[in-house]
Amino acid sequence: MISLSNIYKSYQTGQSTLQVLKGIDLEIAQGEMVAIMGSSGSGKSTLLNILGILDEADQGKYVLDNTLIENLSERKAALYRNRFLGFIFQSFNLINYKTALENVAMPLYYQGLPRKERIEKANYYLEKVGLADWATHLPGELSGGQKQRVAIARALAADPKVLLADEPTGALDSATSYEVMELVRKINEEGKTILIVTHENDIAQMCKRLVHLKDGVIIEDKLVQSQSPKEYV
């Protein structure tokens, strides 16, 4: 599903160049659930942004679902993001003047689906994350966990190939975190490929594979004995 080879990425800050990713090779197959760990500043978000076609690598090859991601126009990039990728952010990133339902329906709007179909699908995914009754509420009226579940429904709505989550539980207390992770696991069990950036060990333990970044290179890549969040509760 995902194939990265020899990915380099650096940031220019004033005079100095900060080399963040220094040759990443990574293969992720369909249906995997991968945790990306590493200390702060190790380049986890940078890597995820490149995977999400929100940012571009300086060097290296990125193939997503048999499509070479290279020198895309902003329009093409938007198209791929819309069709292949679902994002889950630490700060939820819901649009605050739109209801939960409208937020979930938004990627479908950019897919060009007719209104009726969008509402149907959005409702379906809201129900899937257990928020059917909250459809008409604005994000401001939801708890953190609820917001993240709306965000997950939104990421799922367009039926992407890959879910990318950057510290999805970073803003949640542990009980809520586990609820959210339970949901994510369920989605993974239905076959979706999922990447989760986290620096929380317990969250990483709920995934099936763990990739450890340090100073811009992968220092560890192992399968984990996936633990159900329920065991923590």
Next chain:
Amino acid sequence: MRIVKIILSQDTWSEILGSIRKNKVRTLITIVGVLWGIFIYIALSGSARGLYNGFQKEFESISVNSFFIWSNRTSVPYAGYKIGRRVILNLEDVVAIKKRVPEVEHIAPRIRNGNWGKPPARVIKGSKTGTYSVYGDFPSVSRISVIKIYDEGRFINQRDIEQSRKVCVIGERTQAELFEKGVKPVGDYIRIDGIYFQVIGVHEYSEEGGFSSDSDIFIPFSTYQKLYNTGNRVDWFAISAHADADIVEVEQHVKTVLKDLHDVSPTDERAIESFNLGQMFERITGFSKGMTFVSLVVGFATILAGVIGIGNILLISVKERTKELGIRRALGATPGEIRSLILLESVFLTLISGIMGIILGALTLAAVNNATQGIDFPYYNPTVPILWVGGALLIMVVLGSLIGLLPAQRALSIKPIEALREE
């Protein structure tokens, strides 16, 4: 076309309305700017048109290509005559004017009493009596001023002149004062200064007539001469020129001829005087044209300022919405979709304010029109040509999209990843 599809889509509108609803105060402030501009334009140019129409109506009963000319005492000694000699116009002047000024189309010598020291006529009908001004007239006067005669009646004709008939055209008020209600005056007789006259017509009162009154009585010039023993004397001439003639030139020309005929110095400004309606009318027309132009300039400038205001506000709004736009792009919004979202918002705001301004302007015009109805103020049917309104709207759409390009470009200049990082 893609853009048409975007504009027609309900989703586009709910997106725009959503963003507008989110910023009510901002939207209001923006709208007021453009609204004010188009309001000024509509109200001002409509009023100019109303004034123009009003004056046109005022002059409707008199040919605008005409003037009056009369005589006074001389103010310059000339040809052996002393200053202060009384110049008297006469019927022979007509022939000379016609011969020497070919641009003259109609010329009507007129004479009247009830003015210039001549007492009005005493008019009797049965037991009723009144005093009215009597005019000695030729049929040609009706070619220069519009004299409307009620059905069944007529104006003085050539035969009346030739035979010095004792016939008269009375005014609407004269009829009301002298005749019983329901009695038809045409064919009936009245006594003017002791002489019986048959009424041949009743002239309609027109408020805009300006110079005649609803009680004036017209009799044939020749009859007037005999009745009051005025000889060949004429009080004034009403003269109209051919449509293609320059009325001011004709006026000067006639003046010169009359001065020549009556031994008046060419430099004497007082002896022969005239009043040119055409010139007067032109001055008013010029004023209303000027006002239209000013309204155009002021309106356009205000609209421009308003639209720039919209651009400014949208720039701020785009900055405020950086994160939101970043989210949208992460979810798959293409640059084109972001651009049209902002452009349409700009155009929509401009148009809405424009349409509101037009409605407000139209209401104001209607209100002023109502208020001036019935009072003596030359204001009538103030309108702004639909083409101009459409043009103004078109300009606003163009300006709105142009100014919207700026914030749209700003929104797109930020990469999605940077936009998402924004707090």
